[in-house]
């Protein structure tokens with residue numbers, strides 16, 4: 698991807714080539730090499746649908762802190778659009794999600810990013826878990842706000858999937874509050890059972 702030079706301003710800002718639907722993403726600080734696809738990674742074909750249309754686990758299981766309906770203080774993230782190559786979702790920040798008074802806890806925003814990036818990884822067809830999650834917090838999010846989430850895959854290399862996303866306040870074109878980039882690692886089925894205590 699060619700990065701227009703006029704998108705670069707200042708040494709502390711780096712334009713990070715990505716498969717974001719609206720073009721390169723500007724991030725503060727250097728993007729970690731651990732969440733950037735290496736040369737030779739398979740880039741998602743533009744417009745090609747996800748190999749897996751949905752996650753059956755979601756229909757049968759409501760205990761997930763991120764997306765389940767059974768977790769009283771959970772985020773209750775709802776997917777609003779899956780266009781084949783990206784996932785959009787949203788959740789409402791409630792009192793139980795507070796960190797500083799009246800503001801969302803940053804860890805919960807990171808959880809929300811883990812969830813929506815994880816949904817993209819699962820739709821690639823394998824069973825993926827988060828190996829590394831990098832998060833930039835760009836603006837405080839008030840309790841009562843709806844956070845609009847969006848995520849997409851930048852590439853797959855062997856067992857590793859490189860996924861990126863952002864969360865905006867209030868509307869799909871609202872202020873960006875959080876950005877994340879993650880490495881997901883494909884695991885076998887027994888990953889989810891062998892360490893369980895009950």
Ligand SMILES: CCCCCCCCCC(=O)SCCNC(=O)CCNC(=O)[C@H](O)C(C)(C)COP(=O)(O)OP(=O)(O)OC[C@H]1O[C@@H](n2cnc3c(N)ncnc32)[C@H](O)[C@@H]1OP(=O)(O)O
Pocket residue numbers: 731752754755763811812813815816819825826827828829855856857880882884
């Ligand atoms: C229901 C559908 C929706 C789902 C949404 C859910 C969203 C939530 C997702 C999660 O939060 S999952 C839970 C949090 N994650 C975990 O519990 C994972 C815990 N970690 C592990 O189980 C293992 O460390 C892991 C499976 C990630 C890797 O162990 P393995 O022994 O299988 O593989 P290995 O360590 O050889 O790593 C495989 C490759 O990934 C690389 N890698 C692993 N962890 C890394 C890391 N942290 N940073 C960079 N690279 C990493 C590693 O270097 C290597 O690269 P190479 O193949 O090039 O050699």
